[in-house]
Amino acid sequence: MKLKGSYTVEAAVIISFCFILFGMAIGVAYELFQITLEYVKYKEGNFDAVNLFRLKEGLVGIYHAIKE
Known part of the structure; x- marks a missing residue:
């Protein structure tokens, strides 16, 4: 063929x-x-765990959107 x-x-x-x-x-x-x-x-003294968690969740969301 x-x-x-x-x-x-x-x-x-x-x-x-x-x-x-x-x-x-x-x-x-x-x-x-x-x-x-x-x-x-750059923000060693005032580490904001909540903002970093939100950034991480955004990264995971972008990863899953690209994967699908």
């Missing part, structure tokens, strides 16, 4: 789109990780 050329092109486009989305997800996760580290580093 031979595949048409259009199926191959469609598969390449879909795979490329998945790679782009995956790269963007990694970039967003890395930026949020850096923000979390900066928050903890």
Whole structure:
């Protein structure tokens, strides 16, 4: 069975789109990780656990949204 050329092109486009989305997800996760580290580093004296918990919940929500 031979595949048409259009199926191959469609598969390449879909795979490329998945790679782009995956790269963007990694970039967003890395930026949020850096923000979390900066928050903890610059506010050592007055550590706000509630704000950090909310930030963590936001990160988990973004992760699950990207995963779905």
